[in-house]
Amino acid sequence: MVGITSYGGYIPKLRVDRMMMFQAAAWFAPAVIAVAQGERSLCNWDEDALSMGVEAARDCLAGMDKSALDALYLCSTTLPYADRQNSGIVKTALNLKDAVVTADMTASQKAGTTGLITALDAVAGGQKKNIMVVASDKRESKAMYFYEMWFGDGAAALCVGSENVIAEFKGSYSVSHDFADHYRGAGYKFDYMWEERWAKDEGYTKIIPEAVKGLFAKLGITMDDVDKFAFPCFFTREHKGIAKALGAEGAKLVDNMHNACGETGAAHPFVMLISALEKAKPGDRILVCGFGQGCDALYFQVTDEITKLAPRKGVAGCLADKRKMPNYQKYLKFRELMEVEMGIRAEAGGQSAVSALWRNRKMITGLVGNQCKKCGTPQWPPMDICVNPDCGDMGKKDDYEFSGKSAKVLTWTADMLAVSWEPPCTYGLIDFDGGGRMIVDFTDCEQKDLAVGKEVHMTFRHRWFDKDRGYHGYSWKAVPVKEEKKEGAK
Amino acid sequence: MADGIRDKVAILGMGCTKFGERWDMGPAELMVESFTECLQDAQIEKKDIQAAWFGTCVEECGVGKSAIPLSLSLRLPKIPVSRVENYCATGTEAFRGAVYAVASGACDIALALGVEKLKDTGYGGLPDLGAGSGPTNWLWFPNVTAPGGFAMLGQAYAHKHGVDAKDLKRALAHISAKSHANGAKNPKAHLRKAVTVEQIMGAPIIAHPLGLFDCCGVSDGSAAAIVTTPEIAKKIKGNDAHLVSVKALQLACSSGEEMGYSKWDGSYFMTTRVASKKAYAEAGIADPRKELSMMEVHDCFSVTELVTMEDLWISKEGAAWKDCIDGVYNIDGEVPCQVDGGLKCFGHPIGASGIRMIYEMYLQLLGRAGERQLKDPQFGLTHNLGGFPFMNVCSISIVGRYDG
Numbered sequence: 001m002v003g004i005t006s007y008g009g010y011i012p013k014l015r016v017d018r019m020m021m022f023q024a025a026a027w028f029a030p031a032v033i034a035v036a037q038g039e040r041s042l043c044n045w046d047e048d049a050l051s052m053g054v055e056a057a058r059d060c061l062a063g064m065d066k067s068a069l070d071a072l073y074l075c076s077t078t079l080p081y082a083d084r085q086n087s088g089i090v091k092t093a094l095n096l097k098d099a100v101v102t103a104d105m106t107a108s109q110k111a112g113t114t115g116l117i118t119a120l121d122a123v124a125g126g127q128k129k130n131i132m133v134v135a136s137d138k139r140e141s142k143a144m145y146f147y148e149m150w151f152g153d154g155a156a157a158l159c160v161g162s163e164n165v166i167a168e169f170k171g172s173y174s175v176s177h178d179f180a181d182h183y184r185g186a187g188y189k190f191d192y193m194w195e196e197r198w199a200k201d202e203g204y205t206k207i208i209p210e211a212v213k214g215l216f217a218k219l220g221i222t223m224d225d226v227d228k229f230a231f232p233c234f235f236t237r238e239h240k241g242i243a244k245a246l247g248a249e250g251a252k253l254v255d256n257m258h259n260a261c262g263e264t265g266a267a268h269p270f271v272m273l274i275s276a277l278e279k280a281k282p283g284d285r286i287l288v289c290g291f292g293q294g295c296d297a298l299y300f301q302v303t304d305e306i307t308k309l310a311p312r313k314g315v316a317g318c319l320a321d322k323r324k325m326p327n328y329q330k331y332l333k334f335r336e337l338m339e340v341e342m343g344i345r346a347e348a349g350g351q352s353a354v355s356a357l358w359r360n361r362k363m364i365t366g367l368v369g370n371q372c373k374k375c376g377t378p379q380w381p382p383m384d385i386c387v388n389p390d391c392g393d394m395g396k397k398d399d400y401e402f403s404g405k406s407a408k409v410l411t412w413t414a415d416m417l418a419v420s421w422e423p424p425c426t427y428g429l430i431d432f433d434g435g436g437r438m439i440v441d442f443t444d445c446e447q448k449d450l451a452v453g454k455e456v457h458m459t460f461r462h463r464w465f466d467k468d469r470g471y472h473g474y475s476w477k478a479v480p481v482k483e484e485k486k487e488g489a490k
Numbered sequence: 491m492a493d494g495i496r497d498k499v500a501i502l503g504m505g506c507t508k509f510g511e512r513w514d515m516g517p518a519e520l521m522v523e524s525f526t527e528c529l530q531d532a533q534i535e536k537k538d539i540q541a542a543w544f545g546t547c548v549e550e551c552g553v554g555k556s557a558i559p560l561s562l563s564l565r566l567p568k569i570p571v572s573r574v575e576n577y578c579a580t581g582t583e584a585f586r587g588a589v590y591a592v593a594s595g596a597c598d599i600a601l602a603l604g605v606e607k608l609k610d611t612g613y614g615g616l617p618d619l620g621a622g623s624g625p626t627n628w629l630w631f632p633n634v635t636a637p638g639g640f641a642m643l644g645q646a647y648a649h650k651h652g653v654d655a656k657d658l659k660r661a662l663a664h665i666s667a668k669s670h671a672n673g674a675k676n677p678k679a680h681l682r683k684a685v686t687v688e689q690i691m692g693a694p695i696i697a698h699p700l701g702l703f704d705c706c707g708v709s710d711g712s713a714a715a716i717v718t719t720p721e722i723a724k725k726i727k728g729n730d731a732h733l734v735s736v737k738a739l740q741l742a743c744s745s746g747e748e749m750g751y752s753k754w755d756g757s758y759f760m761t762t763r764v765a766s767k768k769a770y771a772e773a774g775i776a777d778p779r780k781e782l783s784m785m786e787v788h789d790c791f792s793v794t795e796l797v798t799m800e801d802l803w804i805s806k807e808g809a810a811w812k813d814c815i816d817g818v819y820n821i822d823g824e825v826p827c828q829v830d831g832g833l834k835c836f837g838h839p840i841g842a843s844g845i846r847m848i849y850e851m852y853l854q855l856l857g858r859a860g861e862r863q864l865k866d867p868q869f870g871l872t873h874n875l876g877g878f879p880f881m882n883v884c885s886i887s888i889v890g891r892y893d894g
């Protein structure tokens with residue numbers, strides 16, 4: 001049996017209330033009120049498609065042996081590098097073994113589903129046993145228009161294999177059409193969109209049914225054999241209309257998540273599929289489509305294994321973990337749609353030595369420290385001589401992964417002098433459970449979330465962008481863990 | 491067995507520029523200003539100087555690399571000049587080089603000069619090094635600034651000793667108010683205005699819990715010392731002249747333990763505790779609170795001064811905040827501290843600061859401190875702390891009257 005063996009989700013914590021966006025934009029674009037419901041997800045200033053992809057992949061690896069992965073596919077239209085394999089950075093961040101195939105799949109909103117089909121075919125062919133497919137997008141849009149309302153940021157990951165399958169793959173059908181409802185030329189920041197009526201009538205409404213009907217004919221099934229139908233379409237009326245015409249109504253249609261987070265680009269078919277899997281029971285049959293220059297349709301049946309899946313945050317967990325974007329101006333700055341005076345201090349920078357990064361790739365990208373073989377002290381940064389003053393052993397050290405360890409704040413500050421997209425800049429010293437100490441930036445938090453002894457988790461973030469050289473740097477930061485409200489507490 | 495530096499070297503002369511935003515001068519002119527005073531005070535000629543140590547820290551916005559900027563600026567006659575840099579201990583390091591050279595017998599008369607030109611960056615605060623922090627650090631090190639790095643002491647200290655946030659803030663304000671009162675009396679100080687505890691507590695936050703008045707001035711300036719043996723000093727200045735000699739010079743650098751090993755609690759300086767004990771032993775001081783007449787400590791931030799009072803074994807652990815409020819370190823207190831205004835108000839041109847501190851001790855010991863003069867001082871301690879609480883270098887010097 002071949003199919004999905006695990007899933008992971010990542011929707012950034014920041015949410016922008018669409019009515020707030022409308023209120024800021026109404027003087028200019030009053031028509032956007034038509035889609036001003038719910039909220040959209042938004043990357044923090046230190047997140048992008050790659051960092052979100054890493055977080056979704058980490059969620060997907062919960063309870064899994066990552067050394068079993070033979071390949072990693074990263075599917076996105078908004079990857080930071082045009083030539084430097086982005087999936088290779090994800091591989092390093094996850095500290096996967098070196099003997100692994102990595103590939104970026106890009107340039108279409110259906111890149112995720114195409115990557116998934118490719119992975120399923122490879123496993124079915126027997127050449128690969130386990131493949132992780134990560135889909136992620138942070139789509140840019142100009143201010144005060146429909147697309148900034150429709151789009152959301154997010155990522156999702158699926159593992160496929162032939163053991164412990166939670167959703168058996170029954171078959172797929174794809175069509176390819178050079179249908180450019182929108183396009184983005186190489187080097188351009190924003191999409192160019194054609195008239196929406198044409199996109200709806202000639203695109204979504206015709207191409208999605210073509211793939212679905214093709215799949216039904218191929219597998220000899222009908223919509224009666226489908227319990228959940230998931231496909232992205234941010235035109236909510238057409239989303240329902242297309243499903244209805246195909247015979248899927250009511251609870252059978254998986255919500256397009258416009259209200260919850262917006263459409264997350266190449267990740268969206270996965271995000272919708274995962275939201276269906278999170279509620280699925282064994283036996284449920286799920287049809288999922290990816291749309292973009294054609295359409296991929298895939299058909300799965302949920303197995304008993306889904307009940308044994310290790311706990312994870314998933315899409316539902318991410319959607320419940322929110323921070324409110326307080327105003328539209330901050331949204332504009334975070335998307336670099338407004339030029340803000342950052343001061344001369346912000347000009348400090350310089351080249352990033354890729355030779356130093358290569359030498360220290362496990363440390364910097366993978367958050368791998370080392371551990372003294374003699375006294376067992378884990379140390380960050382990894383150094384040759386043991387940091388324990390009572391040991392000082394000079395022998396070879398073992399690798400020690402810090403990324404999954406929780407930690408507690410030893411001390412902290414909130415700094416108004418440090419250049420920051422979101423002042424005050426917060427950082428401090430943390431002590432990892434099990435040993436090891438790190439001086440670290442905090443993120444996804446405010447000053448009030450920090451205290452001595454506060455629990456934090458590590459997260460992979462976009463560190464900085466060197467505009468002069470086109471370099472994107474990544475490193476790890478600490479996020480204060482939200483305190484669960486105790487039952488009965490006032 | 492080495493017996494330390496005590497009384498092997500005397501200070502022959504010293505000079506110090508006015509610290510501040512010296513828009514009128516570059517580093518070369520600042521060096522000439524401190525050197526001119528120093529040379530006159532030493533009562534020698536430039537050709538008598540046999541070796542020099544040059545301290546400057548943030549070279550990229552000041553003099554550039556090497557010791558040559560000193561020899562060029564002073565037109566030194568092709569003598570050996572060494573450049574030293576050790577964060578905020580840079581000035582004391584230059585002094586140490588000159589003192590050790592004389593003590594070793596390698597030369598009779600040596601110059602130590604420190605300079606820093608910080609106000610050519612275009613913004614407040616210390617320069618941001620960017621990728622100049624080293625290629626590997628640049629790839630991972632968090633966005634730490636000087637005020638933020640030291641502010642973390644405050645959270646850890648308050649947590650460890652159960653000090654209420656308001657009480658901590660008040661104690662810190664007393665520290666800065668005292669330094670402002672002293673600085674107001676010093677014509678060479680950068681900031682010469684007295685401020686109240688209330689003004690300090692109400693100032694905008696720079697890095698929580700530190701406000702504007704918890705942070706020292708970022709200044710341009712230079713300071714210099716000429717050192718020799720006590721015997722030569724007597725020959726030059728006369729047998730009856732009061733001399734100031736070096737009693738102790740100690741340095742301690744972090745091993746990485748604070749930043750990488752889960753033992754240090756973040757509330758104090760490991761290095762200062764080690765260096766101060768060694769310095770007291772070297773100087774023959776048994777009870778620093780009783781024996782030290784005065785101090786100039788590294789008050790880059792008020793909280794640094796607070797915990798340093800404990801790390802120098804003068805306040806009891808957990809009690810410095812009360813001592814500060816009680817005025818123990820005021821000019822009329824038990825151990826006057828920052829008599830010249832400190833880094834807080836005299837200013838902090840990094841490479842000059844260590845020598846500037848010794849300059850104040852020197853003036854006090856010779857009875858030349860004017861309005862700030864303390865009564866009959868015997869020993870003065872200076873202290874620098876470079877880097878961050880979690881990774882630093884501490885330098886300590888003790889100077890005193892030469893009784894030999």
